[in-house]
Amino acid sequence: MTGSLRRLAALLGLAGLPVVVLGVFFVLPVSAMIGLGLWPDGRFDLGPAWEALRRERTLRVLWFTVWAAGAATAVTVLLGVSAAYALHRLALPGARVVRTVLMAPFVLPTVVVGVAFDQLLGDGGPLAFLGWDGTPWSIVAAMVFFNLAVVVRTVGAAWESLDPRPGEAAAALGATPWQVFRVATWPALRGSVVSAATVVFLFCATSFGVVLVLGGMRHATIETEIYLLTTVLFDLPAAAALCLLQFAVVVLLLAVAQRARHGQTTGRRVAARAKRPGMVDLPAVLVALAGAALVMVPIGSLVLRSFRVGDAWSLDNYRRLTQADDPAIPATVLEALVNSLRVAVDATWMAVLLGLLVSLAVTRRSHGRLERRLRGLLDGLFMLPLGVSAVTLGFGFFIALDEPPLDLRDSALLVPIAQALVALPLVVRILVPVLAGIDDRQRQAAASLGASPWRTLVAVDLAVMWQPLLAATGFAFTVSLGEFGATSFLARSEHPTLPVLIFKLLGTPGAHHYGTAVAASVVLAAVTATALVLVERLRVPGVGGF
Amino acid sequence: MTLLEIDDLTVRYAGTPAVDRVSLTVRPGEVLAVLGPSGCGKSTLLRAVAGLEPAASGAIRADGSDLARVPTHRRGFALMFQDGQLFNAQSVAGNVGYPLRIRRRPRAEVSSRVAELLDLVGLAAYADRRPDELSGGEQQRVALARALAVRPRLLLLDEPLSALDAALRDRLAGDLREILTAEGTTALLVTHDHEEAFAVADRMALMRAGRVVQSGTPAQVWAAPVDADAASFLGYDRVLEGDPAAVLLGAAGLPGARTVALRRSALEVHRDGALTGRVLAFRSAPEVLRLVVDVPGVGEVSAVARGAGEWGEVGAEVSLRVVPDRLAVLGGG
Numbered sequence: 106m107t108g109s110l111r112r113l114a115a116l117l118g119l120a121g122l123p124v125v126v127l128g129v130f131f132v133l134p135v136s137a138m139i140g141l142g143l144w145p146d147g148r149f150d151l152g153p154a155w156e157a158l159r160r161e162r163t164l165r166v167l168w169f170t171v172w173a174a175g176a177a178t179a180v181t182v183l184l185g186v187s188a189a190y191a192l193h194r195l196a197l198p199g200a201r202v203v204r205t206v207l208m209a210p211f212v213l214p215t216v217v218v219g220v221a222f223d224q225l226l227g228d229g230g231p232l233a234f235l236g237w238d239g240t241p242w243s244i245v246a247a248m249v250f251f252n253l254a255v256v257v258r259t260v261g262a263a264w265e266s267l268d269p270r271p272g273e274a275a276a277a278l279g280a281t282p283w284q285v286f287r288v289a290t291w292p293a294l295r296g297s298v299v300s301a302a303t304v305v306f307l308f309c310a311t312s313f314g315v316v317l318v319l320g321g322m323r324h325a326t327i328e329t330e331i332y333l334l335t336t337v338l339f340d341l342p343a344a345a346a347l348c349l350l351q352f353a354v355v356v357l358l359l360a361v362a363q364r365a366r367h368g369q370t371t372g373r374r375v376a377a378r379a380k381r382p383g384m385v386d387l388p389a390v391l392v393a394l395a396g397a398a399l400v401m402v403p404i405g406s407l408v409l410r411s412f413r414v415g416d417a418w419s420l421d422n423y424r425r426l427t428q429a430d431d432p433a434i435p436a437t438v439l440e441a442l443v444n445s446l447r448v449a450v451d452a453t454w455m456a457v458l459l460g461l462l463v464s465l466a467v468t469r470r471s472h473g474r475l476e477r478r479l480r481g482l483l484d485g486l487f488m489l490p491l492g493v494s495a496v497t498l499g500f501g502f503f504i505a506l507d508e509p510p511l512d513l514r515d516s517a518l519l520v521p522i523a524q525a526l527v528a529l530p531l532v533v534r535i536l537v538p539v540l541a542g543i544d545d546r547q548r549q550a551a552a553s554l555g556a557s558p559w560r561t562l563v564a565v566d567l568a569v570m571w572q573p574l575l576a577a578t579g580f581a582f583t584v585s586l587g588e589f590g591a592t593s594f595l596a597r598s599e600h601p602t603l604p605v606l607i608f609k610l611l612g613t614p615g616a617h618h619y620g621t622a623v624a625a626s627v628v629l630a631a632v633t634a635t636a637l638v639l640v641e642r643l644r645v646p647g648v649g650g651f
Numbered sequence: 652m653t654l655l656e657i658d659d660l661t662v663r664y665a666g667t668p669a670v671d672r673v674s675l676t677v678r679p680g681e682v683l684a685v686l687g688p689s690g691c692g693k694s695t696l697l698r699a700v701a702g703l704e705p706a707a708s709g710a711i712r713a714d715g716s717d718l719a720r721v722p723t724h725r726r727g728f729a730l731m732f733q734d735g736q737l738f739n740a741q742s743v744a745g746n747v748g749y750p751l752r753i754r755r756r757p758r759a760e761v762s763s764r765v766a767e768l769l770d771l772v773g774l775a776a777y778a779d780r781r782p783d784e785l786s787g788g789e790q791q792r793v794a795l796a797r798a799l800a801v802r803p804r805l806l807l808l809d810e811p812l813s814a815l816d817a818a819l820r821d822r823l824a825g826d827l828r829e830i831l832t833a834e835g836t837t838a839l840l841v842t843h844d845h846e847e848a849f850a851v852a853d854r855m856a857l858m859r860a861g862r863v864v865q866s867g868t869p870a871q872v873w874a875a876p877v878d879a880d881a882a883s884f885l886g887y888d889r890v891l892e893g894d895p896a897a898v899l900l901g902a903a904g905l906p907g908a909r910t911v912a913l914r915r916s917a918l919e920v921h922r923d924g925a926l927t928g929r930v931l932a933f934r935s936a937p938e939v940l941r942l943v944v945d946v947p948g949v950g951e952v953s954a955v956a957r958g959a960g961e962w963g964e965v966g967a968e969v970s971l972r973v974v975p976d977r978l979a980v981l982g983g984g
C-alpha cells in the first residue's frame with residue numbers, strides 16, 4: 106500500500122541521520138573497546154580482561170565505586186525526599202528561589218564542583234577542621250551536592266501532581282497522617298523515588314571530574330581508573346576491560362530505572378493546592394534549608410576564595426585569566442573559554458538536531474506491525490548511548506577514531522561530536538515526553554483541514570515544542586561547556602577546553618596556578634549558571650527530572 | 652448525483668475487520684448520520700473516509716474519483732472531533748482562520764470570513780481568547796467554525812456533541828443543524844446518541860459489528876427498526892414478541908404482527924383505555940409520572956400518566972390506552 110510505504114519512508118528519513126551517526130560514533134568505538142578487551146592479539150581471549158579485573162587494585166576500585174555511590178545515594182535520597190516535600194507540597198515563601206538554588210549543581214561542571222570542595226575542605230579552607238580533605242567523605246559530600254537536584258525534581262514533580270483525593274479519602278476514613286502516607290502517598294511516590302535513586306546511583310558511580318579532582322590516585326572509581334590506566338599507565342587492554350564492565354553495569358541499572366518508571370502513575374495530573382506548613386513539617390523544611398546550604402556554602406566559598414591571594418583580598422587571580430606565564434600551561438583561561446564556547450556551539454546544534462530527529466522518529470504513531478517493530482528497534486538503539494558513561498565514550502573515541510576507517514584525531518569536530526553524544530540523551534529525555542503528550546488527533550485535525558505533513562508539524566508539534574526545544578538547547582549547551590569525562594581524553598593539548606585547562610592548572614605546582622584555577626572555575630560556573638537561569642525562565646515542566 | 656460514495660469498504664485492525672463491506676452514499680447538501688454503539692466501527696469508517704486508515708478492500712470515492720491515493724490533507728474534507736482538538740497555542744480567531752491561512756488566502760478575506768464564522772456560531776466576542784479559556788460547548792462551536800472555514804466538500808463529525816452535558820447537547824444539536832443548513836454543508840456524522848442523529852441528520856445508517864444493518868430517513872428508521880437490537884438502540888424500552896405483541900396491537904386497533912417495540916410512553920393511563928394493568932412501581936419525572944405496570948396477556952411494561960390522581964398507588968388497577976405513534980412494528984411485521 107502506498108500509504109504505509111510512505112509512512113515507512115518518512116520514518117527512515119527521520120531516523121536515517123541519527124542511525125548513521127550512532128553507527129559511526131557509538132558502535133565503532135564500542136567494538137574497538139570489545140576488540141581491545143576481549144580479542145587481544147586478534148584472538149578471542151578472556152584471560153587478560155579477567156586478569157585485569159582480578160587485580161587487587163581493581164577490586165579495591167570496584168568496591169570503592171559501589172561503596173561511595175551507595176552511601177551518596179542513600180544520603181541524597183533521604184535529604185532529597187524531605188526537601189521535595191517541603192519545596193513542592195508546602196506553601197513556603199521563597200520555595201521557588203530555593204528550588205532554583207538546588208538546581209544549580211545540576212549544570213555546574215564537575216571540575217568546578219571538585220575545585221569548590223577541594224578549597225572548602227582542604228588546607229586553610231573554611232571547613233578544613235572537619236578533616237575530610239583527602240578522605241572518601243569529601244567525594245561523597247560532593248556527590249550528594251551534585252545529585253540532590255535530581256531527587257528533588259523527580260520526586261517533587263511526582264508529589265506535586267499527586268492526586269490528593271485518595272489520601273483525603275483515607276483521612277476521612279480515620280487514617281492518621283502516617284497511615285495516609287503509607288496507604289496513599291508512598292505507593293504513588295515509590296516509582297519516582299526508586300527511579301530517582303537508581304539514576305543518582307548511576308550518576309555517582311559514573312562521576313568522574315569530582316572524583317579525579319578530590320580523590321586523585323588514592324581514591325579511584327571505575328571511571329577515574331579508566332582514565333589513569335589510559336593516560337598514566339598506558340594499560341589500554343585493562344582500561345577496555347573496565348569499560349566493558351562499566352557498560353554492562355550501567356545498562357543493568359538503566360533497565361532497573363526503566364522498570365521503576367514503568368510503575369509510575371501516568372494518570373491525570375491533578376494540581377494539588379500547596380499545603381500550609383505546620384509544626385510537623387518543620388523537619389522537612391529544615392532539611393530543605395540544609396540542602397540549600399549544602400549547595401550554597403561550597404559555591405559561596407569558591408567565589409570568596411577566588412578573591413584571595415595569600416591572606417589578602419585581591420583581583421590578581423582574575424588578572425591572570427588572560428596571562429600566559431608558564432610554558433606548562435598551554436593556553437590562557439580566556440583562550441580556553443573561547444575554545445569551550447566554540448566547541449559548545451557545535452556540540453549543541455548537533456545534539457539538538459539529532460535529539461529532535463530521534464524524538465520525532467520514536468514518538469510518531471505506528472500503523473501496522475512492521476512499522477511498530479521498526480520503531481521499537483530504533484527506540485532501543487537510540488537508548489544505547491545512555492549506557493555509555495562519558496569516560497567510556499571518550500576512551501572509545503580515543504582508541505577507535507585515530508586510525509582507518511576513520512581518523513579524526515586532529516579533527517576539530519571530534520570533541521564536539523563526543524560532547525553532542527553525551528548531551529543527546531538529555532535532549533531526547535526533554536523532547537520525547539512533550540511529543541508523546543500531543544494528542545495525535547490534533548495532527549489529524551490539522552491534516553483534515555488541509556495542512557500538509559510539514560504544516561502539521563509547525564501547527565501542532567512545533568507550537569508546543571519550541572519552549573522545551575529552547576530548554577534542551579540550553580541544557581545541551583551547559584552540558585557541553587562543562588563536559589570533562591569524554592573531553593579529557595580527546596581535547597588537543599594546545600586547544601584545551603576550560604574544564605580541561607582548570608584540571609591542568611590544578612595539577613601544576615604553584616599557589617598562583619591554584620588561584621587561577623579557582624577564578625577560572627568561578628567564570629565557568631557563571632557562564633553555565635547564566636544559561637541555567639535562562640532555561641529556568643522557560644519553566645518547562647519535568648526538565649531535570651529523570 | 653452523489654458526493655461521497657463508500658463502496659463495499661472493509662477496514663481491518665490487526666486482521667479483524669472493524670468495518671465490514673460497508674456501502675453508503677452521501678448526496679450534496681445532505682447530512683448522513685452513522686449511528687451505532689461504541690466499537691461498532693463507525694469511527695473507523697469515518698477515519699477511513701478522512702484518509703487516516705487504509706482500506707483493506709473496497710473504495711471510497713468523492714465526486715466520482717477514487718481517494719485511495721489522496722492523503723488526508725488533499726481530500727478537501729474537514730474533520731471535527733468530539734473534543735474539538737483546537738490548537739491552544741493560537742487564539743480562537745487564529746484557529747478558525749487556520750485552514751484559510753494554510754491556503755494562503757488574502758489577509759482581508761481571512762479576517763472577514765473568520766468574523767462571519769464566529770458570528771455564525773455565536774462567538775463573535777471571543778475572537779482573541781485562547782481556546783482553553785472556553786467552556787466545552789464554546790470550544791465545540793469554535794471547532795465547528797474552523798471545520799467550516801474553507802467550505803469543505805464534506806464535513807466529517809466524530810461524535811461532535813457527545814462530550815457535552817445533556818442540556819447543552821440538545822441546544823447545540825439544533826444549532827448544528829441550523830448552521831449546517833445555512834452553509835449548505837454536506838456532512839457525515841458518526842454518533843452513538845440517537846437523539847443527536849435525529850436532531851441533525853437528513854438520513855441515517857445504523858451500524859453494528861462493522862456492518863450497516865439499516866438505513867433511511869430518521870423517520871423511516873424510527874418508525875420501523877429492523878430488529879429488537881436496533882429498536883433498543885434507538886431508545887425503545889421493550890420489545891414484545893408473539894402473543895403479548897398480538898394482545899397489545901389488538902388493543903390499539905392495529906393489524907397483528909410478530910414483534911412490536913414499545914417506547915416508555917407507548918401506554919398511557921386513560922379512563923377509556925382498552926387494557927387494564929396493575930401498578931408495580933412509579934416514579935415522577937418532569938411533566939409525567941412514569942409507571943411500571945403488569946398487564947395480563949402482555950406482561951410487565953412501562954406506562955405514563957399525565958394529570959393528577961389517575962394512577963392510584965402501587966397495587967392499584969389502572970386503565971391503559973395504547974398510543975400508536977409510540978410503538979413500532981419490527982422487520983416489516
